[in-house]
Amino acid sequence: MRGFEAASGLLKDRIRSAGESRGFAVTRLLTHWAEIVGEDLARATRPVKVGYSKGAFGATLTVLVRATEAPMVQMQLPMIKEKVNACYGYAAISRVMITQTAPMGFAEGQAQFAPAPKAPPKPADPAVLAKAHETAEGVRDEGLRAALETLAQNILTRRNT
Known part of the structure; x- marks a missing residue:
């Protein structure tokens, strides 16, 4: 690669080994939990x-749940198992267990269930905005002009970093 390497590329092996030590052969289960089980369940679970037991077929997935949400999640365990197995591509999980926790407490209880809000975008440099507007000035179509201005802003901003 030229220049800086993406942080994900540098940390990929370490993340995989940490995930595998907890039994996660497919780290996608951790990184895309909200996409796999849905936004509502992802807010309440993690x-x-x-765990793999000797002589048994399939593994056991342990899910951390707030105590107040546990009865509702308990009813959805078959659906969670189905969606997780779809993520793996085969029937890897034969059982889903719930571990209840309080919102405050010891290490596992301090888990943040809701994802952090996205940071607001940085305001663009006025010189970059002016140069981008100047670049797309001759275009008559409004939609095309706006797209070209955005493209020019992205290119000019990338050069400055």
Whole structure:
């Protein structure tokens, strides 16, 4: 690669080994939990561990749940198992267990269930905005002009960093 390397590329092996130590052969289960089980369940749950027992078929997924949400999540365990197995591509999980926690407490209880809000975008440099507007000035179509201005802003901003 030229220049800086993406942080994900530098940390990929360490993340994989940390995930595998907890039983997560597919780290996508951790990184895309909200996409796999849905936004509502992801706010109330978090995968903690995948355990494999000797002589048994399939693994056990342990999910961390707030105590107040546990009865509702309990009813959705078959659906969670189905969606997680779809993520793996085969029937890897045979059982889903719930571990209840309080919103405050010891290490596992301090888990943040809701994702952090996205940071607001940085305001663009006025010189970059003026140069981008100047670049797309001759275009008559409004939509095309706006797209070209955005493209010019992205290119000019990338050069400055």
